[in-house]
Amino acid sequence: MKTWSTALISAPALALSVGLAGLPRGGVAAENAPSGDVAIPAEVHAQGEKLYKKNCRFCHGTKGTSGKRLSGNEKLVDADYVAHVILVGPGYMTPFAEHLSDEEIALIVTYVRNAWGNAYGPVAAEDVAQLR
Amino acid sequence: MKRTSWLLATSFVALAAALPVQADNIADYTPVTAERLAAPEEGNWLLTRRTYDGQAHSPLTEITTGNVADLKVAWSLPTGPYAKLSDFAALPARPAHQAPALVNNGVMFMTTPDQQIIALDAASGEEHWRFRHDLPSDIIPVHPTNRGVALWEDKLFMATLDAKVVAVSAVTGEKLWEATMENWENGYYSTLAPLVVDGVVMAGTSGGEFGIRGFVQGFDANTGESLWKTYTIPSPKEPGGDTWPGDTWKTGGGSVWITGNYDVKNGLAMWGVGNAAPWIGDMRPGDNLYTTSTIGLDPKTGEIKTHFQYHPNGNWDWDEVVPPTLMELDGQDLAVRFARNGWIYKLDRTDGHFSFVDGRPYVYQDVFTELNSETGRPSYRYEKVAGTGKRASFCPSAWGGRDWPGDAYNPGTATLFISVNENHCGSAEGAVVEYEPGVLYLGSGLEMYPTEDAKDHIGALQAWDIRTLKKKWQVNFKMPNWGPVLSTEGGVVFVGGTGDAMFRAFDAETGDMLWSREMDGGIIAPPTSFEVDGKQYIAVTTGWGVDGDRFQGFIDAGMGTETKIPQGGTIWVFAL
Numbered sequence: 001m002k003t004w005s006t007a008l009i010s011a012p013a014l015a016l017s018v019g020l021a022g023l024p025r026g027g028v029a030a031e032n033a034p035s036g037d038v039a040i041p042a043e044v045h046a047q048g049e050k051l052y053k054k055n056c057r058f059c060h061g062t063k064g065t066s067g068k069r070l071s072g073n074e075k076l077v078d079a080d081y082v083a084h085v086i087l088v089g090p091g092y093m094t095p096f097a098e099h100l101s102d103e104e105i106a107l108i109v110t111y112v113r114n115a116w117g118n119a120y121g122p123v124a125a126e127d128v129a130q131l132r
Numbered sequence: 133m134k135r136t137s138w139l140l141a142t143s144f145v146a147l148a149a150a151l152p153v154q155a156d157n158i159a160d161y162t163p164v165t166a167e168r169l170a171a172p173e174e175g176n177w178l179l180t181r182r183t184y185d186g187q188a189h190s191p192l193t194e195i196t197t198g199n200v201a202d203l204k205v206a207w208s209l210p211t212g213p214y215a216k217l218s219d220f221a222a223l224p225a226r227p228a229h230q231a232p233a234l235v236n237n238g239v240m241f242m243t244t245p246d247q248q249i250i251a252l253d254a255a256s257g258e259e260h261w262r263f264r265h266d267l268p269s270d271i272i273p274v275h276p277t278n279r280g281v282a283l284w285e286d287k288l289f290m291a292t293l294d295a296k297v298v299a300v301s302a303v304t305g306e307k308l309w310e311a312t313m314e315n316w317e318n319g320y321y322s323t324l325a326p327l328v329v330d331g332v333v334m335a336g337t338s339g340g341e342f343g344i345r346g347f348v349q350g351f352d353a354n355t356g357e358s359l360w361k362t363y364t365i366p367s368p369k370e371p372g373g374d375t376w377p378g379d380t381w382k383t384g385g386g387s388v389w390i391t392g393n394y395d396v397k398n399g400l401a402m403w404g405v406g407n408a409a410p411w412i413g414d415m416r417p418g419d420n421l422y423t424t425s426t427i428g429l430d431p432k433t434g435e436i437k438t439h440f441q442y443h444p445n446g447n448w449d450w451d452e453v454v455p456p457t458l459m460e461l462d463g464q465d466l467a468v469r470f471a472r473n474g475w476i477y478k479l480d481r482t483d484g485h486f487s488f489v490d491g492r493p494y495v496y497q498d499v500f501t502e503l504n505s506e507t508g509r510p511s512y513r514y515e516k517v518a519g520t521g522k523r524a525s526f527c528p529s530a531w532g533g534r535d536w537p538g539d540a541y542n543p544g545t546a547t548l549f550i551s552v553n554e555n556h557c558g559s560a561e562g563a564v565v566e567y568e569p570g571v572l573y574l575g576s577g578l579e580m581y582p583t584e585d586a587k588d589h590i591g592a593l594q595a596w597d598i599r600t601l602k603k604k605w606q607v608n609f610k611m612p613n614w615g616p617v618l619s620t621e622g623g624v625v626f627v628g629g630t631g632d633a634m635f636r637a638f639d640a641e642t643g644d645m646l647w648s649r650e651m652d653g654g655i656i657a658p659p660t661s662f663e664v665d666g667k668q669y670i671a672v673t674t675g676w677g678v679d680g681d682r683f684q685g686f687i688d689a690g691m692g693t694e695t696k697i698p699q700g701g702t703i704w705v706f707a708l
Binding site for chain 1: 220221222223224270272274342563565566568570571572573574577578579682685
């Protein structure tokens with residue numbers, strides 16, 4: 001199982017695509033546990049939040065506590081899993097593959113993994129691209 | 133990737149609709165009166181199920197079992213171009229056509245999922261005018277569809293995906309008034325056709341999955357003024373309020389999304405009420421009136437005069453929104469319902485109150501042990517009831533033995549025809565959910581799986597003798613059946629409903645298939661029949677999507693198949 005640490009490997013691409021320049025490359029524990037010390041730039045967070053509210057809120061809620069719970073959901077540790085879910089839409093979830101770009105999905109994945117007390121670190125657009 | 137192809141296929145996403153500027157006013161439009169609605173001329177189809185009793189039976193006899201094989205296309209018309217329904221990137225479902233073609237003395241009215249009304253010449257298909265209700269750009273319709281208009285005098289009424297009722301001139305297509313039922317941002321939306329009784333336009337809203345508080349609302353047909361609003365979930369002060377603990381009634385669901393029938397003799401509008409929210413019963417201990425019930429209300433005041441609840445403290449997302457089909461049989465006034473929960477309920481309504489007569493399952497159902505012979509109240513198997521943190525599986529799945537597609541009843545032979553789905557089960561486990569206005573409020577996931585027998589068939593058309601409650605025949609389809617049924621006095625029953633996009637005609641007495649035709653899309657809209665200049669026509673509109681698509685998605689996931697169902701979006705009219 002791949003974890004968010006793939007995001008570290010591709011940090012330059014990430015910085016390019018979602019404007020994550022200045023993201024700390026060190027200090028993030030590459031293990032399947034909330035690290036709690038990943039600083040997601042406010043602007044990236046805000047972009048992700050906007051996309052989340054538009055595309056995900058009406059099923060998962062503003063706080064990630066509706067429908068399938070995203071707040072405190074340990075499955076979000078696996079960034080590839082989150083991106084995959086967004087692409088294909090399991091159950092009655094909408095599949096977004098045709099409608100959101102890799103960049104947009106990366107912003108959303110980064111947001112849900114680091115909002116509401118979640119702290120699983122960022123994801124890069126190129127990681128999303130690999131899952132298509 | 134199962135549904136991506138469907139989304140790709142949709143033509144709704146990007147088309148901008150330029151409505152024709154030229155509107156052709158309808159000369160000599162025949163006003164729709166109380167008398168005509170109560171006893172329509174044989175050649176007309178003025179209500180969604182033709183008559184107030186909801187029988188969907190045409191008295192026309194030109195098309196018979198002997199000649200239906202010669203049925204040909206008289207005309208057809210794609211209903212587009214369509215408006216973009218939402219700025220949302222990916223609609224949760226393909227928009228579906230679910231409206232019947234209403235016909236009033238040669239004028240046909242059709243609606244589209246993007247909230248258009250089209251007025252046409254019923255014999256030629258020539259367009260008179262189009263009206264479109266514009267939706268807010270940020271709305272995300274979870275059920276992008278519309279189930280048609282209601283007619284009254286020289287007006288038409290449509291309920292909209294942003295929870296409004298709009299009145300339009302039948303003659304010109306101009307908007308006359310618009311009334312807001314509720315704020316769509318809080319999860320309220322309408323897909324049903326309104327019901328008009330004596331100048332009162334009644335409608336309700338969907339949104340049970342968002343934890344709305346359901347209602348039926350009555351409006352003055354002339355002005356749009358709200359006359360009354362009756363909640364399907366009583367407050368603690370009202371009768372039935374004690375069936376909801378604490379504040380649960382405020383977000384209790386009970387949506388109303390299928391047009392009611394009207395008991396003319398007793399003056400009762402009969403509306404079906406959806407399931408309770410959240411889906412898991414232990415989150416709202418009690419019977420939860422009037423969810424999963426039929427309520428009979430006075431159209432003048434909105435007062436609830438009688439009710440019957442099919443399964444208290446519901447747990448399986450079995451909406452009971454389809455009203456009972458009403459009939460008089462051997463001197464008894466009956467209301468018969470094939471419930472989404474898989475059982476048939478035969479109710480007496482002679483004195484204007486429901487009383488239970490008889491019941492039995494029409495598909496395999498493993499939740500009820502029995503219906504109480506006096507009250508009709510079911511007893512549940514404990515292990516079939518999910519709870520918070522308690523997993524349970526049950527048959528049929530959330531989509532039930534039947535969903536919303538309407539049945540049809542031939543009063544001459546006391547036979548009811550219904551599209552059913554069997555060999556699918558579901559499971560659920562409750563998880564604590566917080567209410568947020570406009571956000572899903574389910575309290576569980578939605579799981580469905582086809583059983584081993586699903587390899588044989590899932591969909592079926594059944595014919596039942598209502599006198600004896602015995603099944604006369606059943607025709608199976610490998611694919612699910614989402615087709616509303618049309619019965620005709622010529623002894624022919626019409627139904628689409630399968631993903632192979634077939635439109636079929638059956639012998640009402642034997643179930644033998646007499647005619648079929650592959651269409652440009654799957655059919656989930658109700659077929660209707662009408663007459664112009666002495667010629668009988670059959671009308672139906674293709675346009676697959678919404679729940680038919682979702683259901684197929686789960687079947688495909690369970691069977692490892694990939695089914696592509698053509699979307700269509702065309703009015704088809706047939707004649708000999």
